[in-house]
Amino acid sequence: MTRAAVVAGVGSALPPVRVTNADLVARLDTSDEWIRSRTGIRQRFVAPAGTATSDLAVAAGAKALKSAGGHPVDALVVATTTPDRPCPATAPAVADRLGLGHVAAHDVAAVCTGFLYALANAAGLIACGAAEGVLVIGAETFSRILNPADRSTSVIFGDGAGALVLRAGRADEDGALGPFDLGSDGSGRDLITVPAGGSERRPDGSEPPPEDRWFTMQGKQVFRLAVQRMSHSARTVLDRAGWRIGEVDHLVAHQANHRIVARLADELGLPAERAVSNIAEVGNTAAASVPLALDHAHSAGELAAGERLLLTAFGGGLTWGATVLTWPALDRD
Known part of the structure; x- marks a missing residue:
């Protein structure tokens, strides 16, 4: 196998x-x-x-x-x-x-x-x-x-x-990662960015203005694209895995904003209570958000062995992705 x-x-x-x-x-x-x-x-x-x-x-x-x-x-x-x-x-x-x-x-x-x-x-x-x-x-x-x-x-x-x-x-074990879907769209790189700090803003060796070293995000456009891209990516991996949306026990999406996660669950046709959420306690932790949400849900006893999870995220780049797995039996602290 x-x-x-x-x-x-x-x-x-x-x-x-x-x-x-x-x-x-x-x-x-x-x-x-x-x-x-x-x-x-x-x-x-x-x-x-x-x-x-x-x-x-x-x-x-x-x-x-x-x-x-x-x-x-x-x-x-x-x-x-x-x-x-x-x-x-x-x-x-x-x-x-x-x-x-x-x-x-x-x-x-x-x-x-x-x-x-x-x-x-x-x-x-x-x-x-x-x-x-x-x-x-x-x-x-x-x-x-x-x-x-x-x-x-x-x-x-x-x-x-x-x-x-x-x-x-x-591949038939609990805990096995299923198919992946990954994508990007570099035409949207200015929607989520830190403009300075790389080679682009220093072509002549001069220092960029201080404000260009801060993170910026175009929230309204990001909201729309995040829901659109994550829902499409999620459906793609579900199709590849042969899962129906009703078989998903937990949606573990990037904890960007509670409204984005709620809108995503609604777009996918999942009950809101199946969306794992810890954003109220930790905020948006970018690349750390999906594993943080998994560990917090596991530690709280919210994830049971054999339950089906759908993971998805959206971020700067623009980038997005999704995968599935059946949660394994793991010890809790």
């Missing part, structure tokens, strides 16, 4: 600083009601000074490895928009700190779709025989790239990390 990537462990980590809506109201022209009604967010967590993306990735990765019962891994993929450094990648340092030895380790940059891309990458490593076990981490310190005076972004994003351990197994 064809080799498949099977979920063997799950973990997550949040930084210690909790920022409530009340904290933001004190310095921004906004209100708790405005934030909740538009985003569904009550609080988010922010990495304190001295805490890097790799610190959160190591913490989440260690928990996932423990959850997997020490299953060996010979590759690591880190999905992040906020790496420790522009060069080198963050993953090798994370692998070193986790004591994984000289394993293959690299980053994936697809913004909020990053974890889905990383999962597909890891599944490919297992399918082709290049790895027997892969640790996949989504980790972000998005607070580092937000303009603190920008109400439209500061209220939405938070920091955090989530991880899955994948092992080689059979």
Whole structure:
């Protein structure tokens, strides 16, 4: 039987600083009601000074490895928009700190779709025989790239990390990742972006203006495209897997905004209660959001072995993707 990537462990980590809506109201022209009604967010967590993306990735990765019962891994993929450094990648340092030895380790940059891309990458490593076990981490310190005076972004994003351990197994096992659908549209790259920091804004060696180093997003256009692309991608993988929408027990979508997730569930014809949500507690954590939602739902006992999950995400690039799996039996802390 064809080799498949099977979920063997799950973990997550949040930084210690909790920022409530009340904290933001004190310095921004906004209100708790405005934030909740538009985003569904009550609080988010922010990495304190001295805490890097790799610190959160190591913490989440260690928990996932423990959850997997020490299953060996010979590759690591880190999905992040906020790496420790522009060069080198963050993953090798994370692998070193986790004591994984000289394993293959690299980053994936697809913004909020990053974890889905990383999962597909890891599944490919297992399918082709290049790895027997892969640790996949989504980790972000998005607070580092937000303009603190920008109400439209500061209220939405938070920091955090989530991880899955994948092992080689059979496609008919619980935990096996199903078919993937991935896509992109570079014509929309300006809708979700940090304009400066790369080669494009420094053609003559001069420094770009400071405001170009902040994250920006065109919310209204992103809302429409996110629902459209995620719903299409989700239907594509369901068709490939031979699943009917009514057979999906849980929708685990990128936690972008509670209205986007609700609209997506409605578009797919899924009852709202089947959509996993933790955005109220942690905000939008970009590439970390899908694994964070999985770990929080698992820890809360919301995911039972044998239940069918549909994962999907949308992010900058523009990028999007989806996959399916049947949740395995995993120990809970």
